[in-house]
Amino acid sequence: MKVEAGGMALVDKYCQDYGSRARELKGQGRKIIGGLCAYVPVEIITAAGFVPFRIKGSVSEPITRADVEMETIVCPLVRSCFDLAVKGRYEFLDGLVIPHACDSICRTYDVWKYTLGLPYSHFINMPHSDNDTSLEFYKTVLNTFRKSLGKFAGREISDDSLLQAIKQHNENRARVRQLAGLRRSDPPLISGEELARALIAIMSIPVEESISLLGDVIAEVKPRASATGVEKPRIMVVGAQLDDDTFIRLIEDSGAWVVADDLCPGTREFWPDADITADPIDGLAERYLQKIKCARTYREQKGTYPEYLEERFGHIGGFIRDFAVDGVILYIYKYCDPFGFEVPAVKSYIESLGTPVLYLEDEYSKSTIGRLRTRVQAFLELLGAK
Amino acid sequence: MTEYFAGVDIGSTMTKVVIMADAVVARVVGASGPEHRRLANRVMESALADAGLGFSDIAYVVATGYGRINVPFADRQITEISCHARGVASLVPAARTVIDIGGQDCKGIKLKDGRAVDFVMNDKCAAGTGRFLEVIAEALGLSLEEMGELSLQSQHDIEISNTCTVFAEQEVVAKLAEGVAVADLAVGVHKAIATRIHGMVRRLKVEREVVVTGGGALNTGLVRALETKLGLPLLVSPEPLLSGAIGAALLGKDTVRDAAEKGIPVTRSRQPLKEATFFS
Amino acid sequence: MTEEKKPEERKKRRTATEAAGRVGSMTKAMLANVPQAKGEGRPIAYSFICCCYDEIIRAMDITPHWVENYAGICGAKRDAQRFLERAEAENLSRSLCTYALCGLGFDAWREELGGEMPPDAPWGGQVKPDVMLGSGQMLCDPRNKWFQAAQHYMPDVPTYDLNLPWPPYEEDYDYREVQDDYVKYMVAQLRGLVEFLERHTNRKMDWDRLSELVDLTDRTWNLVHEAYELRRAVPTPMGTGDAMNTMVPLSFMMGTQQGYDFFKELYDELQQKIARKEGVIPDEKYRLLWGGGLPSWFALTDFNYFNSKGAVFPAETTYRMVEALYNFDIDFARITDPLEHIAWRWLKFWTCRYDKTRQRPGSHPDVERLIDYIEDYQIDGVVMHEAFSCRSWHVGLIWQLNLLKKIYRDIPSLVLESDIIDISSYNEADTRARIDAFIDTLEAVKSRAG
Amino acid sequence: MSASDNDSSGYRPAVIGVDIGSSFSKAVVLSGGTIISWAILPSVGSYRAVADEVINQALARAGVAAEDIAGVSATGYGAASVASASQSSSDLSCQGRGIAYLFPSARTVVDIGAQFTRAFRLDGAGHVVAFVLSEKCAGGSGRLLAIIARVLQIDLDEMDRLARESKKKVDFTTSCAVFTESEVVSRIAEGESREDIAAGVYRALAAKAQSLVERLKFAPDCALAGGGAKNTSLVKSIEEGVGVDVLVPDEPQLVAALGAALMAEDKVAVGKSRS
Numbered sequence A: 001m002k003v004e005a006g007g008m009a010l011v012d013k014y015c016q017d018y019g020s021r022a023r024e025l026k027g028q029g030r031k032i033i034g035g036l037c038a039y040v041p042v043e044i045i046t047a048a049g050f051v052p053f054r055i056k057g058s059v060s061e062p063i064t065r066a067d068v069e070m071e072t073i074v075c076p077l078v079r080s081c082f083d084l085a086v087k088g089r090y091e092f093l094d095g096l097v098i099p100h101a102c103d104s105i106c107r108t109y110d111v112w113k114y115t116l117g118l119p120y121s122h123f124i125n126m127p128h129s130d131n132d133t134s135l136e137f138y139k140t141v142l143n144t145f146r147k148s149l150g151k152f153a154g155r156e157i158s159d160d161s162l163l164q165a166i167k168q169h170n171e172n173r174a175r176v177r178q179l180a181g182l183r184r185s186d187p188p189l190i191s192g193e194e195l196a197r198a199l200i201a202i203m204s205i206p207v208e209e210s211i212s213l214l215g216d217v218i219a220e221v222k223p224r225a226s227a228t229g230v231e232k233p234r235i236m237v238v239g240a241q242l243d244d245d246t247f248i249r250l251i252e253d254s255g256a257w258v259v260a261d262d263l264c265p266g267t268r269e270f271w272p273d274a275d276i277t278a279d280p281i282d283g284l285a286e287r288y289l290q291k292i293k294c295a296r297t298y299r300e301q302k303g304t305y306p307e308y309l310e311e312r313f314g315h316i317g318g319f320i321r322d323f324a325v326d327g328v329i330l331y332i333y334k335y336c337d338p339f340g341f342e343v344p345a346v347k348s349y350i351e352s353l354g355t356p357v358l359y360l361e362d363e364y365s366k367s368t369i370g371r372l373r374t375r376v377q378a379f380l381e382l383l384g385a386k
Numbered sequence B: 001m002t003e004y005f006a007g008v009d010i011g012s013t014m015t016k017v018v019i020m021a022d023a024v025v026a027r028v029v030g031a032s033g034p035e036h037r038r039l040a041n042r043v044m045e046s047a048l049a050d051a052g053l054g055f056s057d058i059a060y061v062v063a064t065g066y067g068r069i070n071v072p073f074a075d076r077q078i079t080e081i082s083c084h085a086r087g088v089a090s091l092v093p094a095a096r097t098v099i100d101i102g103g104q105d106c107k108g109i110k111l112k113d114g115r116a117v118d119f120v121m122n123d124k125c126a127a128g129t130g131r132f133l134e135v136i137a138e139a140l141g142l143s144l145e146e147m148g149e150l151s152l153q154s155q156h157d158i159e160i161s162n163t164c165t166v167f168a169e170q171e172v173v174a175k176l177a178e179g180v181a182v183a184d185l186a187v188g189v190h191k192a193i194a195t196r197i198h199g200m201v202r203r204l205k206v207e208r209e210v211v212v213t214g215g216g217a218l219n220t221g222l223v224r225a226l227e228t229k230l231g232l233p234l235l236v237s238p239e240p241l242l243s244g245a246i247g248a249a250l251l252g253k254d255t256v257r258d259a260a261e262k263g264i265p266v267t268r269s270r271q272p273l274k275e276a277t278f279f280s
Numbered sequence C: 001m002t003e004e005k006k007p008e009e010r011k012k013r014r015t016a017t018e019a020a021g022r023v024g025s026m027t028k029a030m031l032a033n034v035p036q037a038k039g040e041g042r043p044i045a046y047s048f049i050c051c052c053y054d055e056i057i058r059a060m061d062i063t064p065h066w067v068e069n070y071a072g073i074c075g076a077k078r079d080a081q082r083f084l085e086r087a088e089a090e091n092l093s094r095s096l097c098t099y100a101l102c103g104l105g106f107d108a109w110r111e112e113l114g115g116e117m118p119p120d121a122p123w124g125g126q127v128k129p130d131v132m133l134g135s136g137q138m139l140c141d142p143r144n145k146w147f148q149a150a151q152h153y154m155p156d157v158p159t160y161d162l163n164l165p166w167p168p169y170e171e172d173y174d175y176r177e178v179q180d181d182y183v184k185y186m187v188a189q190l191r192g193l194v195e196f197l198e199r200h201t202n203r204k205m206d207w208d209r210l211s212e213l214v215d216l217t218d219r220t221w222n223l224v225h226e227a228y229e230l231r232r233a234v235p236t237p238m239g240t241g242d243a244m245n246t247m248v249p250l251s252f253m254m255g256t257q258q259g260y261d262f263f264k265e266l267y268d269e270l271q272q273k274i275a276r277k278e279g280v281i282p283d284e285k286y287r288l289l290w291g292g293g294l295p296s297w298f299a300l301t302d303f304n305y306f307n308s309k310g311a312v313f314p315a316e317t318t319y320r321m322v323e324a325l326y327n328f329d330i331d332f333a334r335i336t337d338p339l340e341h342i343a344w345r346w347l348k349f350w351t352c353r354y355d356k357t358r359q360r361p362g363s364h365p366d367v368e369r370l371i372d373y374i375e376d377y378q379i380d381g382v383v384m385h386e387a388f389s390c391r392s393w394h395v396g397l398i399w400q401l402n403l404l405k406k407i408y409r410d411i412p413s414l415v416l417e418s419d420i421i422d423i424s425s426y427n428e429a430d431t432r433a434r435i436d437a438f439i440d441t442l443e444a445v446k447s448r449a450g
Numbered sequence D: 001m002s003a004s005d006n007d008s009s010g011y012r013p014a015v016i017g018v019d020i021g022s023s024f025s026k027a028v029v030l031s032g033g034t035i036i037s038w039a040i041l042p043s044v045g046s047y048r049a050v051a052d053e054v055i056n057q058a059l060a061r062a063g064v065a066a067e068d069i070a071g072v073s074a075t076g077y078g079a080a081s082v083a084s085a086s087q088s089s090s091d092l093s094c095q096g097r098g099i100a101y102l103f104p105s106a107r108t109v110v111d112i113g114a115q116f117t118r119a120f121r122l123d124g125a126g127h128v129v130a131f132v133l134s135e136k137c138a139g140g141s142g143r144l145l146a147i148i149a150r151v152l153q154i155d156l157d158e159m160d161r162l163a164r165e166s167k168k169k170v171d172f173t174t175s176c177a178v179f180t181e182s183e184v185v186s187r188i189a190e191g192e193s194r195e196d197i198a199a200g201v202y203r204a205l206a207a208k209a210q211s212l213v214e215r216l217k218f219a220p221d222c223a224l225a226g227g228g229a230k231n232t233s234l235v236k237s238i239e240e241g242v243g244v245d246v247l248v249p250d251e252p253q254l255v256a257a258l259g260a261a262l263m264a265e266d267k268v269a270v271g272k273s274r275s
């Protein structure tokens, strides 16, 4: 990693010592609320005056302590997060918020809660369907959380503070979209690895700091000349959560650009905004339940099956066109039920657009890098030979 | 002047080098011990000696296989997928599907017009690889060849239920201890591996002709078991161990030819023939 | 899911009760009924257990094909591997729920054969349905992804996803503060299901019939509860091995007279056995709780192995998805809407131990349930099975055991590892060695206490 | 109660305990509560033949004729193959018994055998009152060590010695034995030293052992058993992980066979006191 001045330097710092900023803030008396997954309604945490912090795993650290309390049949990313938490890596947390995302997350809530014993924990019982009755219910769930967190904060979370937080997070997302959009040019102005690192960095800092950090990064990256160098294949990565840059780096080291993604952190979580609504909870509920497109949410089938596929995966096709993607890598973890079951459908959907797909099943561990490299390189050779 | 091309295939278990002009002029196969991996130069030297050539006579060197990055003197690294595809396509032009059973992994490759268009590799467990065979052969006290032949004499079907290499080994040992015939165990093992391989290559929608290559192709018992599973006749590559290295040499040749056609110079690594050094 | 197996194994597997012994043929008949119904033009629904729609589909005369049951049968017949492999060939990871993989592998194969059953399909196979009824919340992910995945092979079959959440146990609020929201939502979801079924199957809901069936289910719940409670007797007249059979009427025949009658007979049989002091085994040394995990359907004889060591299982948490309704803090009589009735029943089933849990600091309802069973059934040790492919029922077991030992007592425990139907994860010698060792610890603990 | 207490006549019948493990077979000859000889052989070929051989070797060393043996107790994976056995017990109970004999103060035991690693707790009388096993993957077993030693082209003793010289932390992140093997190969290619690799492998195994101990709830003293305990580097890693010194038998592989022999002695004593 080359050391650059400004925004990217700070990004590197936050990535290298993940959580260092939260630790500092804690020292200054801020309260830090940890969460797993893109379904934690960070706006509510920000509105309560707390710092939302996304718990991250580590592909380079062996999972050694998690197994005492957690089965090995859990998604390896969640296990790794838990392992680091048990090892005390996130000792600065005051609370934990876990949404009902997938089985690996939902079923481990109690394990997290009872093992870590933090002053605050809350489970957001998010429904699985996106229809309107589910939306209504989900609003009550968000209100329960709002009330509960307000109790912990010692004051109610007002509509005003919530609206303020929503605006901030929308602005933050707009910045991410702007930054990620710089990958449209050929070659992209920002590499996939750099973007991945920026997104990791901002998982660990308050939203206002994130906005300014992203501003710096954009200012730094934008003036880069769109040099016409060697042509490289433009790759999109589609998958579940990817909170580590190792895999993206591997792809780019093999001679490609990662120009688009359907991942979180990534476009999945930063593309949709929350609308400003009279009751702020309404806009939030719609954003999380209906706008974020993740395999864990069941989209109600309205039309024919091809229409249904378009409803579920159309956004992927959109990115492929918009970012001139040459090939898609479908990257799924072992034991991930929501994404695992979608592989045949999503693979054939993308292939039907004429875009080749490489499907990889991985374990969230650096040990698989060698195996992955050969596959990625072979895939790039295939693309090159076309 | 004849142009020579070298293909260096550093596999997980075996290192293979071929030097080709229009045909293969030299071939060397050695083990890829952990240390030998950095000594690709020695294998290359011995191939050059066989061919009676010097390193400067070689127009282009392509390295492939698991250890391809550790060949500093290669002009280009290409994955074993592309190399096997190229090699098999030239050895067996009718091939549409390639099944390569190597030491640490197993792959299926779909060919179209002599090029790889799709592939799969085993992901999860070591089961279904040459390593599995070796481990079991060792447990049975047999060489790989012996195990292959013996399996053809089996009278009974034995199921090996464990897919994990390590536990399958123990299962085999226990069965052996119970007095199950070695030939039957060998068949059971071949069936177990064939099942794993079949499950994987099926993802490609296998089309004839199907060519098996890699060290595993040398094992007749395994090839037989795989044929049964697939329900298709299989062709064994005429050069099972060397397909990858031959493909590498041919891809080198292609590179030089393409460059000549386009009238651009070939970029070469210009590294001398020396052992790999590591930054640690 | 029962005991029809290869002939040589069938001999080995022995049930303690006659009722459980009859389940095999009941299951076979139940399955045979599906193609028959299809032949008669009646709508078929791919269905899951514990999804609260039993009475709804029965009232609309829609025939369920229970997909988990079918996968379990393939597993019990040790014939699931080819379907699992088939699913793997479709790029479905082997780490996913193997019930789903088996079902999907089967569907993919059948559709590839143009609708013909795959060769030698166990018990006549699974037919192509008219609708698929999934469940999104909260039981597991595969239940809402499975049918979507199946549409890849059957794009013309519509799916519905039914959400049935229950309030989580938290310290900072009481579930009663939110229970009305939950019930309201579940009722809306159930109503959505009825509309979906009316739209896609050309049937009309007969609401009176539904109310009758809801009542029948209530009575069945109470009866099952009472029958299972009889197993508290020493020696216990029925073990978990049998309960893995009686789960068929419990889970697949809820809301039918046949289901009710089955448990009536079971109840009577158990009472007679108790009167005769007839236990699962004559000399009962250790009473064990099956404290979690679905069984390995291909290895039900392990229960007999336990028996041969003097161990019995008077209780299990698995599949015991009923409680005595009269113990719930709710007056069902005042609820007139049958859908609302179903919703409350479900909610109370999950929350009925919350109040008790609060009284033991640091406890959790799942662990309270273990404690209840340990005390009610005089349990000496806890056995769990960790099936690698199902997170839903198998994640959290280790933690539950740890918590149980922390807040209650250091009771001997054993965790077995394998799968529900993927036999390649099973090793009989290893499993039995673990059981032997566990029996030794039980003996040591017992002799020390006594 | 040991057999010698019961024996007033001075006659000390010899008994033998045999443990047929998945990778090694062990036999211990006991007389009057004292070990008089033992033998260890790799479990290859037919278990029956190995069992006979290991018994013969142990008897030969003890200078005792087979006819003079008062009891043969078998345990282990292949216990059923010990034709001459007069009794058999689970290897867990035998190991508990063996440890209690060697280290009466031991309450927690970690056994690193070829097939799996397990931890168990003993009461004061040497009874196993709780146990947990490593997950069913070879990554947590002693077999891993043998596999890695092979890749490094050294024997187990050499690997142990090398690991002590490690200067740098190399971590292995996979739990699969076979993939750890290929990870090791890659690390060699990357230029990592054998010393560091070996130490990394021991650390990985020690971490498994530690998490088992935690699941069991640790109680002092802690003892080790099984072939894995022959590795001082592994022992050290476990000590660091668990945070206490551990007791290691001189011949850790023999513990189960010793326990079996003790049980055979019990039975002889009971038989005698009855007669």
Ligand SMILES: Nc1ncnc2c1ncn2[C@@H]1O[C@H](COP(=O)(O)OP(=O)(O)O)[C@@H](O)[C@H]1O
Pocket (backbone or CB within 6 Å): B010, B011, B012, B013, B014, B015, B032, B065, B066, B101, B102, B103, B104, B105, B129, B130, B131, B133, B134, B144, B145, B148, B213, B214, B215, B216, B217, B218, B219, B240, B241
């Ligand atoms: N004569 C033989 N019979 C059967 N199998 C063999 C024979 N020779 C080599 N093999 C198998 O081939 C494998 C090596 O094959 P290879 O294709 O060279 O793999 P890699 O490229 O990964 O080193 C060994 O693991 C071994 O199992």
Ligand SMILES: Nc1ncnc2c1ncn2[C@@H]1O[C@H](COP(=O)(O)OP(=O)(O)O)[C@@H](O)[C@H]1O
Pocket (backbone or CB within 6 Å): D020, D021, D022, D023, D024, D025, D076, D112, D113, D114, D115, D141, D142, D143, D144, D145, D146, D156, D157, D160, D225, D226, D227, D228, D229, D230, D231, D253
């Ligand atoms: N000399 C040694 N040094 C280090 N480790 C050893 C040695 N001998 C055996 N081992 C380890 O111990 C394991 C065998 O232990 P053992 O307790 O005998 O197992 P089992 O009873 O299952 O055969 C082997 O897998 C090996 O890793």
Ligand code: SF4
Pocket (backbone or CB within 6 Å): A075, A076, A077, A078, A101, A102, A103, A104, A105, A240, A241, A296, A333, A335, A336, A337, A338, A339
């Ligand atoms: S990767 Fe899959 S299993 Fe893991 S947390 Fe995400 S959705 Fe859940």
Ligand code: SF4
Pocket (backbone or CB within 6 Å): C068, C097, C098, C099, C100, C139, C140, C141, C142, C143, C294, C389, C390, C391, C392, C393, C420
């Ligand atoms: S509960 Fe488990 S076994 Fe049942 S469908 Fe869900 S994942 Fe599969």
Ligand code: SF4
Pocket (backbone or CB within 6 Å): B124, B125, B126, B127, B163, B164, B165, B166, B167, D136, D137, D138, D139, D175, D176, D177, D178, D179
């Ligand atoms: S089961 Fe065996 S081969 Fe499979 S992952 Fe585990 S150690 Fe590796």
